[in-house]
Amino acid sequence: MQAVSGQYKEMMKRKWINRLCHMRVSIGMINQEAQASAQVPDQENYEYYSDFYKPLNNYAVKENELYAACDESYTRIDEGMFFLPREKNMAVLNQGIITEQIKGSIRFTFPIPQDIKGLTIEFGHAWPVNFVIRSDHQEVQIVGNNAGYFTTDEVFEESTYLEIQPSLMRYGSNRLRIHQITMGIGIYFSGHEIKSATQQEYVSPINEELPTMDFSLTVENRSRRFDIENVSSSVNFLEAGQIINVQYGQELDDGMIEWIPKTALLLKDWKVNDVEMSFSASDRFIDLNENYYRGVYHPEGISLYELAVDVLEDARIDFREVWLDPYLRDVLINNPMPVVTHKEALQLIANAGRCVLAHGRSCNIYMRSSFTQELIAGSDHVAYYSNPGTILNGKEKIVYASTFLNYTRVDSGVCFLPREGTAGAIQDAGYVSEQMADDQGKFSQNPSVTICAEAAYKCFGLTINFGENFPKELRISVFYESVCVENYPVSDVSRSTVIAHEFPEWDVMKIEVCRGAVSSGVVLHNILFGESTDYVLEYGSELKKAPTGKQLQKVKEIQVVRTLYSQSQAADVELAREKISISAADNRYTLYFRNPSYGLSCTVIGAMGSARILESSSYYATIELSGIREGIEIEVAVYGREYVPSYALVSRQLHNSGVQEVWDNPLISDLQHAVKLADWIGDYLKTGKEYEISYRGDARVDGNDLMILENQRLENMKIRVYKHVLEYNGTLSGRILARRVE
Numbered sequence: 001m002q003a004v005s006g007q008y009k010e011m012m013k014r015k016w017i018n019r020l021c022h023m024r025v026s027i028g029m030i031n032q033e034a035q036a037s038a039q040v041p042d043q044e045n046y047e048y049y050s051d052f053y054k055p056l057n058n059y060a061v062k063e064n065e066l067y068a069a070c071d072e073s074y075t076r077i078d079e080g081m082f083f084l085p086r087e088k089n090m091a092v093l094n095q096g097i098i099t100e101q102i103k104g105s106i107r108f109t110f111p112i113p114q115d116i117k118g119l120t121i122e123f124g125h126a127w128p129v130n131f132v133i134r135s136d137h138q139e140v141q142i143v144g145n146n147a148g149y150f151t152t153d154e155v156f157e158e159s160t161y162l163e164i165q166p167s168l169m170r171y172g173s174n175r176l177r178i179h180q181i182t183m184g185i186g187i188y189f190s191g192h193e194i195k196s197a198t199q200q201e202y203v204s205p206i207n208e209e210l211p212t213m214d215f216s217l218t219v220e221n222r223s224r225r226f227d228i229e230n231v232s233s234s235v236n237f238l239e240a241g242q243i244i245n246v247q248y249g250q251e252l253d254d255g256m257i258e259w260i261p262k263t264a265l266l267l268k269d270w271k272v273n274d275v276e277m278s279f280s281a282s283d284r285f286i287d288l289n290e291n292y293y294r295g296v297y298h299p300e301g302i303s304l305y306e307l308a309v310d311v312l313e314d315a316r317i318d319f320r321e322v323w324l325d326p327y328l329r330d331v332l333i334n335n336p337m338p339v340v341t342h343k344e345a346l347q348l349i350a351n352a353g354r355c356v357l358a359h360g361r362s363c364n365i366y367m368r369s370s371f372t373q374e375l376i377a378g379s380d381h382v383a384y385y386s387n388p389g390t391i392l393n394g395k396e397k398i399v400y401a402s403t404f405l406n407y408t409r410v411d412s413g414v415c416f417l418p419r420e421g422t423a424g425a426i427q428d429a430g431y432v433s434e435q436m437a438d439d440q441g442k443f444s445q446n447p448s449v450t451i452c453a454e455a456a457y458k459c460f461g462l463t464i465n466f467g468e469n470f471p472k473e474l475r476i477s478v479f480y481e482s483v484c485v486e487n488y489p490v491s492d493v494s495r496s497t498v499i500a501h502e503f504p505e506w507d508v509m510k511i512e513v514c515r516g517a518v519s520s521g522v523v524l525h526n527i528l529f530g531e532s533t534d535y536v537l538e539y540g541s542e543l544k545k546a547p548t549g550k551q552l553q554k555v556k557e558i559q560v561v562r563t564l565y566s567q568s569q570a571a572d573v574e575l576a577r578e579k580i581s582i583s584a585a586d587n588r589y590t591l592y593f594r595n596p597s598y599g600l601s602c603t604v605i606g607a608m609g610s611a612r613i614l615e616s617s618s619y620y621a622t623i624e625l626s627g628i629r630e631g632i633e634i635e636v637a638v639y640g641r642e643y644v645p646s647y648a649l650v651s652r653q654l655h656n657s658g659v660q661e662v663w664d665n666p667l668i669s670d671l672q673h674a675v676k677l678a679d680w681i682g683d684y685l686k687t688g689k690e691y692e693i694s695y696r697g698d699a700r701v702d703g704n705d706l707m708i709l710e711n712q713r714l715e716n717m718k719i720r721v722y723k724h725v726l727e728y729n730g731t732l733s734g735r736i737l738a739r740r741v742e
Contacts, residue, residue, distance in 0.1 A: 219279075405518055587624060
């Protein structure tokens with residue numbers, strides 16, 4: 001789920017939202033942030049009937065709705081032009097941006113530097129022939145432009161402005177006009193042109209099926225400007241496989257629009273008629289259909305991270321377009337990857353690593369851990385009776401008498417402290433710092449507690465329970481992959497401190513006491529983490545109607561298959577034999593095997609010449625032939641031994657009755673690995689309840705998100721989304737299919 005502001009969350013909880021929902025779609029290399037933030041400064045230097053909003057938001061200037069002007073050879077004597085009104089508020093026809101001076105320049109500015117890859121500009125029929133495009137670091141000279149529709153693939157890096165300055169206009173003494181401008185090369189649609197759109201995402205939380213994301217869009221074809229026979233139409237720029245960026249925004253009470261991070265997909269096809277044009281796009285996995293043959297048995301083990309990298313390299317995927325959970329480096333397997341498509345290989349890896357595989361919002365392949373995290377707490381420089389490892393168990397702690405100022409009560413609730421060295425007599429006191437604050441509450445070295453997670457961890461708030469003398473100031477730092485992602489100060493500290501804050505994902509959290517109680521150490525009893533989600537679907541706000549629940553068939557038992565490979569005691573056998581003909585330009589050939597094999601050798605049968613194996617896996621061998629006359633058909637064979645597979649089961653009972661579910665992931669061989677996988681899958685299958693939910697629609701929701709669904713019988717009932725549909729027709733609506741989570 002995407003992070004949003006508190007103002008956005010508050011608005012989405014209202015029964016009625018009286019603010020507009022926005023949508024914009026771009027196809028090609030378009031910088032949507034630059035497009036949305038661009039401004040035209042010094043607007044007094046332009047004609048009074050200029051529009052500074054519509055050219056940046058994809059409003060077309062109609063050629064039969066132009067105002068007449070005194071520019072040289074600009075005005076046509078026909079019914080397609082209108083006299084200019086004297087007042088600005090009467091100039092209702094969109095003319096774009098028009099300079100006040102003949103051959104004047106038009107400048108666009110950005111609040112922060114932007115990298116803009118290309119420009120698409122609609123100048124109209126009085127276009128500049130020679131002009132210059134300036135930015136902070138470069139100046140691009142354009143000579144001989146011969147059309148009103150102009151594109152360039154120049155990259156303007158770290159630009160805070162773009163300026164277009166003409167030197168020669170088509171008709172001579174003309175003002176510079178920009179009807180539309182797009183920060184990039186492609187097509188850009190805003191909400192007023194979009195008739196309808198549907199975005200559908202499916203993510204299996206246990207990788208039963210491959211993830212999918214599909215998008216369809218229908219826009220108005222005003223004045224047939226997207227006619228495929230129109231050579232000046234931007235539709236001729238389209239190619240299958242181009243990036244299509246989809247972004248939703250919500251107008252807030254202050255009039256500002258909060259844009260949700262965009263979703264990028266790959267354009268599949270498009271079609272157009274006289275009224276509308278439609279597009280369809282899909283996810284990154286749709287084209288990963290080639291087989292992966294490089295599976296190898298690893299006696300010493302290979303990490304799932306390394307295996308995923310090899311699959312991606314074989315699929316020729318740029319690793320910059322992939323995000324793999326670093327946790328996968330700690331999960332080792334031995335078995336070879338079977339011969340499957342690249343996307344199926346990634347599916348097997350994600351399942352073996354208890355990860356979710358998805359199409360990320362940046363059109364990347366996304367694989368991240370999706371299991372309950374094990375948290376471990378620890379600290380240095382603690383008192384001898386301290387036990388920081390227990391602060392996460394939620395249990396009541398023993399209070400020992402102490403010399404801390406105004407700390408010890410004289411009643412039966414306080415215990416005498418055993419002498420140092422009698423560890424067995426010491427009970428659970430939680431964390432107690434070795435350091436003591438001075439009379440100003442300052443420490444020579446700030447006491448701290450560190451909490452480590454097995455993989456990325458997400459929490460919405462936490463509660464810290466201190467002893468009698470609680471500190472005055474804290475700092476909570478969270479890290480991911482050794483990089484600090486947030487420092488959060490806490491100054492309102494009480495004995496039971498509730499911190500209602502959405503922390504970014506972390507694998508290490510450090511809670512540091514910056515100022516303590518006077519002449520006291522720090523006593524910390526418990527840390528309780530909040531829910532892993534703060535998203536609640538409630539009646540009267542998000543829910544459009546009552547959810548429909550469905551009881552699925554019960555699963556009595558989940559059985560995870562362990563596949564164990566051993567070497568054969570038999571002699572070498574023929575693994576593959578083929579007749580081939582080689583040429584001088586190509587003397588290499590690859591033979592494939594049906595079963596995983598090892599100890600490979602090769603030979604040429606019935607002809608002069610030799611063969612050697614250049615590279616191989618458990619499923620193929622690439623051989624190089626030499627000493628063979630070109631054009632002669634020869635027979636080549638590969639010999640070796642096949643691994644002998646055996647199978648074992650790890651079972652977990654879920655109910656007393658129901659069906660038996662067998663889960664066969666050929667990468668699984670280790671017993672403990674199989675136990676973890678059985679528990680993970682079993683936890684998902686155990687409830688056997690799913691819900692179909694119609695709600696108001698929210699673009700920050702992703703597949704596999706955890707939510708709380710209001711229920712009259714259960715408080716804080718959690719569900720996990722596996723299918724999410726967003727529909728837009730000027731407003732948003734949504735549908736969710738989700739599974740109950742225990």
